[in-house]
Amino acid sequence: MIRQLIEKIQKTKAPICVGLDPMLDYIPEHVLSKALEEFGETLEGAAEAIWQYNKEIIDHVYDLIPSVKPQIAMYEQFGIEGLQAYVKTVNYCQEKGLLVIGDAKRGDIGSTSSAYATAHIGKVQVGSNRFTAFGTDFLTINPYLGTDGVKPFVDVCKEEDKGLFVLVKTSNPSSGEFQDRLIDGRPLYEMVAEKVVEWGAQSMDGTYSNVGAVVGATYPEMSRILRKLMPNTYFLVPGYGAQGGTAEDLKPCFNEDGLGAVVNSSRGIIAAYKQDKYKKYGAEHFGEASRQAVIDMVTDINRVL
Numbered sequence: 001m002i003r004q005l006i007e008k009i010q011k012t013k014a015p016i017c018v019g020l021d022p023m024l025d026y027i028p029e030h031v032l033s034k035a036l037e038e039f040g041e042t043l044e045g046a047a048e049a050i051w052q053y054n055k056e057i058i059d060h061v062y063d064l065i066p067s068v069k070p071q072i073a074m075y076e077q078f079g080i081e082g083l084q085a086y087v088k089t090v091n092y093c094q095e096k097g098l099l100v101i102g103d104a105k106r107g108d109i110g111s112t113s114s115a116y117a118t119a120h121i122g123k124v125q126v127g128s129n130r131f132t133a134f135g136t137d138f139l140t141i142n143p144y145l146g147t148d149g150v151k152p153f154v155d156v157c158k159e160e161d162k163g164l165f166v167l168v169k170t171s172n173p174s175s176g177e178f179q180d181r182l183i184d185g186r187p188l189y190e191m192v193a194e195k196v197v198e199w200g201a202q203s204m205d206g207t208y209s210n211v212g213a214v215v216g217a218t219y220p221e222m223s224r225i226l227r228k229l230m231p232n233t234y235f236l237v238p239g240y241g242a243q244g245g246t247a248e249d250l251k252p253c254f255n256e257d258g259l260g261a262v263v264n265s266s267r268g269i270i271a272a273y274k275q276d277k278y279k280k281y282g283a284e285h286f287g288e289a290s291r292q293a294v295i296d297m298v299t300d301i302n303r304v305l
Contacts, residue, residue, distance in 0.1 A: 001137055001163040002212065002234050003205045005099050006259060008066030014298045015254075015305075017067040017101055017236075018290075019266025020057070020089060021074045022050045026271045028283035031056070047081035050074075053286075054089045057270055060287035061294050062096040069101040069236075069264050090136055099137045101236065105167065106153075107142030113152040121153070121162035138163040140214060140236070143192055150199055154211060157203045163210045163234075166196050169226060171216025171239030189222065193229045200233055208234050208260075215253055217245025217263065224252035227260070235261040241268035241297070247304045258305045269293045 009015050024032065024046060032049045039045035058068070075086035090100050106116040120139045123130040141153050143166050153164055169179055169189040179189040193213065200209030215226050217239035227235075235253045239245035240263050253261040272278045272293035273286040281289035 001099075001157070001161050001205060002208045002210050004137075005066060005163070005234070005262065006206075006208065008097075008099060009259070009262065012064060012066050013302065014065050014294075015259075015261060015301060016065055016263045016265065016294070016297060017069045018057070018061060018065055018269045018294065019103070019238075019264050020054050020068050020070040020093075020270065021103075021266040022053055022270065023074065024049065026267065026274075027053045028273070028286050030284065043078045043081045046078045047075075047085040050078070050082070051085040051088050053270075054085075055092060056287040057290045058089075058093060058096060058098075060291040061269070062093070062098055064291065064294050064298070065098065067099040067101055067262060068093050069103050069266075071103040071266070087134060090134060094135075094137075101138040101140070101163075101165065102134060102136030103140045105140050105142050107145055107149050109145050109148040110152070113145075113149050114156075117153045117156040121164075122156040122160055136162075138165060138212075138236075140165045140167065142167050143195065147195070147199070150195075154199050154202055157210045161205075161210075163212060165212040165214050165234075165236040166192070166199070168192050168196060168213040169215050169219060169222050171218045171245065175216070190225065190229060193226050193233075196233055197230055204232070208232050212236055214238065215261075217249045217253070220249040220252050223249075227252055227255070231255065233260075237261050237263045240301075241265045247300045250301060251304050254305055263297075263301060265293075265297055269297070 027049050031052050035049035036045040075082040093100050102120050118124050119133045180187050196213050200211035203210040212234040215223050215235045217237050237253050269290050273281050273289035278289040
């Protein structure tokens, strides 16, 4: 699966993913009011607004990018109706030729971990039939429970040719409370990185492994260390733009061949029309604003690679 992502990155010259993380206050009034008129001020109405918002953005950016990353919590908050919008979004992106990184950060052990893997990147057996539930191409996972929690996901990766991104060094300000703690003189995130390499060796796809790592753009010096520890691991990089990460901060995440990382931007793209830089598009043309924001992001990143 990682080879497919690399091929799409090379084709588009865009090492990015667009985070489809919709909040109701991101959605332009004309989209929201239309959905609520049709379905009422209900969970179904909110889910419809999210779906229409996503679709407009996807229609304007799909030809520029290799991948998207919907954060499932943004959909779960609206219950079953929200999850239906999530599934519609995943399916529509795949129809448009995009790879989908399901950002769910799942993590448990044994049969529970296997069930999460089946739901998001695998197939569930029902009698003589096998069905896809959420059907994303990649999934983010939490390694806190150790190999017992990660192995079931790796097993499904190998079986279905799917991918993972394991949390290693995240971009949030308090990530260091645990991730930077010294154990035998070394920070915990380095030890997690070494385990990611070990798990990834079981699912190689060419030069890189299907088991990737989440490495935040907000800590470039740590990214440089992690790049050396994980030369054949693809990085999913949050923290660019709205969280303060710059193109220069991203450079250590990449290998010398210009590959090795895919950079996420969420509200910087999907709510671009709210920024002064893109206000000329107006709320009516929010999709066009998102398209220009993608073009600007790709130009900015390629400038330093």
